[in-house]
Amino acid sequence: MTMWIQRARSGGEALQTLVDGLAEELGRSVVLDDPLVRMICTSRHFGDEDRVRVRTLLQGIADDEIIRYVLSQGVARWTVPGILPGRDDLGMQPRYCVPIRQRGHMLGILKVMAVGEPLTEAETEAIDRVARTVAVEMYADRLASDVDEERTRQLLGWLVGSDSALRCAAHQRLVDDGLLPAGPHVVVTSVVVSGQRGPSGQIAVALRGALEPFRHARTARGLSAVDQDRAVLVQVFDREPTDEELDVQCRAIVRSLRTFLGTDVDVAVGVGGRRTALADAWICHDQARVAVRAARRLPRLEGVGDWERLGEFTMFLQLPESALNESLLPKPLRLLLDGGGNSRLEETLRCFLENAGSVPRTAEVLELHRTSLYYRLRRIQEITGLDLDDGAHRLVLHMGLQLLDLLQVPRETDVPGDRAATVG
Known part of the structure; x- marks a missing residue:
């Protein structure tokens, strides 16, 4: 030597x-x-x-x-x-x-x-x-790093867990040791990776690498913990982050994971509601897991869900996975969908409801003559047996269409939150 x-x-x-x-x-x-x-x-x-x-x-x-x-x-x-x-x-x-x-x-x-x-x-x-x-x-x-990581994983697991005594102990330890400040703006992000068949441990390494830049951001301090194919990131910001800033951060995480693991990997990132105290991180964490489910089930979100932007989906996605099936769809909507060749009527109904029942706006968006639009709306009423002038009836159909969007993705076999994991 x-x-x-x-x-x-x-x-x-x-x-x-x-x-x-x-x-x-x-x-x-x-x-x-x-x-x-x-x-x-x-x-x-x-x-x-x-x-x-x-x-x-x-x-x-x-x-x-x-x-x-x-x-x-x-x-x-x-x-x-x-x-x-x-x-x-x-x-x-x-x-x-x-x-x-x-x-x-x-x-x-x-x-x-x-x-x-x-x-x-x-x-x-x-x-x-x-x-x-x-x-x-x-x-x-x-x-040496493994010892520190295990300590962090345990503390964050306690902080966002269901045991109030452990949450209090973790909060005190994190603040007293200077690992995280107590506030004023707390955000929890959950990340789940699926569809990856690489070597054991490769996903965990990629998750650590993707989250590392956001542990010491310019306006935030954070800690992350990884558990196999999922991770949680807890950040405390000096000022309230905008929705756009968090969206940019989440999409950067998605890009990094696809760089490290391949472009065909399935990545879902969920951001919880904004809180003003580290002690409330567990609430934000539960919301982040709901947002992950939205990211996995709604293709239009492109892998990133934000609790603050989910609207009525926040209610549906807190149902058990076994309950998210076609039995939830209102019977009038099922009649419309089962009619065969009614995709045009479904599109018309969606547009009509999303434009607050405005015929002029709906006709403009669909580039359709009002006479044709009125004909379609009558057909929808005939098939469903509902009155589109009735707000309660419109609500039934609108909620049913939102549920239908969630059911387009095949049933998940491993849902974030269902596993007895410490993070994710």
Whole structure:
């Protein structure tokens, strides 16, 4: 073992020293990434830098397209070193990649630029030697991090749980330890991932990575906890966040997870109602889980539900999953839907109700002559047996159509909140 490896072990910047020493020994650029292809530390250039390396150094993080490409090659699942092929269209040269693993844990990826002359046996042996030392250092950090993460997961589980005594104890601990302030603006976000068939633990790693930027935002302090395929993020803002700001945050979480896990992964994010005290985070958490159900059931939400914007859906989505079936649909609406070929009448009814029963506005939206519209409305009344001039009758049909939207998605087998989980 070379002397610079021994010095690295005793220093506070061990990983950086290891990477720099290896780069100098090889005369090649070296970088150490985490399992999500986010840079931990890097060496100086050795004239072999490509556009991807330069851009990553300038930004501090690789572009999403690069991350997706690297992960699509299965590097995070490798158990032995290999060459990551270059991509001319991305401005990326080949890299020799070594998965950093210790006791079954994927800790990172050590990458060496593989431009020019092929790596010699002596060079690959040097890389392997350093990789083993890096694994030891990173595993020690992982053990310390796991202790902190488990403590946070337990405290947040108590804070948003059903036991009032534990909620009070968690609130006191979080505030006294300076982990979270008591207020003034509290928001809880719930995230659920499904449809992913990757390696065990990959979803949890991706969730941690996607939520990390929002633990120390400019106007908020937060804590997150992950439980397998779901997570909770508790944030305390200095000022009340706008709906638009929270929407941007949620969609950034969705994008990150799809970058880390693939674009075909199903991600649902729910935001609870805004509260003014950390002690009320449990209320916001329950609402966030309802919002997640909305995000999973209503395609128009594009994976993001917000309790404050759900309207009447907040009532329907608090029903047990077993109760959300076609038996809830009012009989008059079922008569209309079962009539066959009545999709045009359904569309007309929706538009009429969404425009507060205004014939002029409905005709304008549907680009329909009023005579034709009146004919359709009469047909709807004949089939349903209801009077569209009666507010109570219109309410029955409107609520029925809203329920119908929820029933378009196949029944969920694992609903957020039904599992005895600590978070999510």
